[in-house]
Amino acid sequence: MELGVLDIVKWFELSNEKIQQNKDYLTSLDRPIGDGDHGINMARGYQETVNKINTVDYAEPSAVLKDAAMVLLSKVGGASGPLYGTAFLKMSVAVKGMVVLNLRTLTGGLAAALAGIKQRGKSELGEKTMIDIWGPVVDYFTKGEISSAGLMEIVSSALETSKETMATKGRAAYFKEKSIGHLDPGSASSFYIFEALAEVIKEKE
Amino acid sequence: MDYVGIVLVSHSPKLVEGLLDIIRQVIHDVPIEIAGGTNEMEIGTSVEKIMSAITAANTGKGVLVFYDLGSAKMNAEVALEMLDSIQVKIIDAPLVEGAYVAAVESNMGKSLDKVYETVIREF
Secondary structure (H helix, E strand, O other): OEEOHHHHHHHHHHHHHHHHHOHHHHHHHHHHHOOOOHHHHHHHHHHHHHHHHOOOOOOOHHHHHHHHHHHHHHHOOOOHHHHHHHHHHHHHHHOOOOOOEEHHHHHHHHHHHHHHHHHHHOOOOOOOOOHHHHHHHHHHHHOOOOOHHHHHHHHHHHHHHHHOOOOOOOHHHHHHHHHOOOOOHHHHHHHHHHHHHHHHHHOOO | OOOOEEEEEEOOHHHHHHHHHHHHOOOOOOOEEEEEOOOOOOOOOOHHHHHHHHHHHOOOOOEEEEEOOHHHHHHHHHHHHHOOOOOEEEOOOOHHHHHHHHHHHHHOOOOHHHHHHHHHHHO
């Protein structure tokens, strides 16, 4: 598997489609245990990202990721802005200079993104945040063999596990045990992002 | 005299506008800038706004940044990383009372570290 500039652009386009389609759903998830703006914020941020990256001819995936990060940082508004922005910025740095990403370099990029999210959010696995999705995904990639179907299995089960976890980070943490049984909106948007990545990978299989 | 600058970051523009009014009743000379809401003045915070506020509040003695909720702190951290030429400290302290104490301390001409320490000790 090798992903080039156009594949990474496609990743953001497919993610954007899913986020736009599920904008109201993401916002509804954010209402009971958050501030009810996740869908609106992500839809705005991803639409602006796609608008931006469609106007530039990029030489390498790193440059796409960097522009995406900068747009998300300035356009999202909520907590997901600095978190996704930092994730893609760290990923961009990790894969700098590579014209195509293979499994090893893509894994390195995703691991750097996860480290960025943990550092920015001062959070770890199991606190009902997007790390509950990114963590298992990075573990899966690290095993050295991936498939689109395998990736979907991992993110689906990670999302289910996260649902039953009590929130100890983020705005939902104020709700303590009431957060159990609710889906974390950041985990849900991360689910769509990896569902989109699985579709990009599927085209290469 | 140069003063330590203060930046007030909030999800709501109204919140920090009001807080600035309270502090300005007493402290007039300390540079205090607000970064409230998103670029569209909706509820949220903006890295761009925080960066301009920090730049405007800096007179060379550094800037102390107060925030209201977790995601405002994350955006403040991103802004700080992008402005590595300015001495900036983000402080975990009550926004209203903390900023008030900091303004009074800065007005006495104290350094960034001293203002920071006093606010931390107070709360």
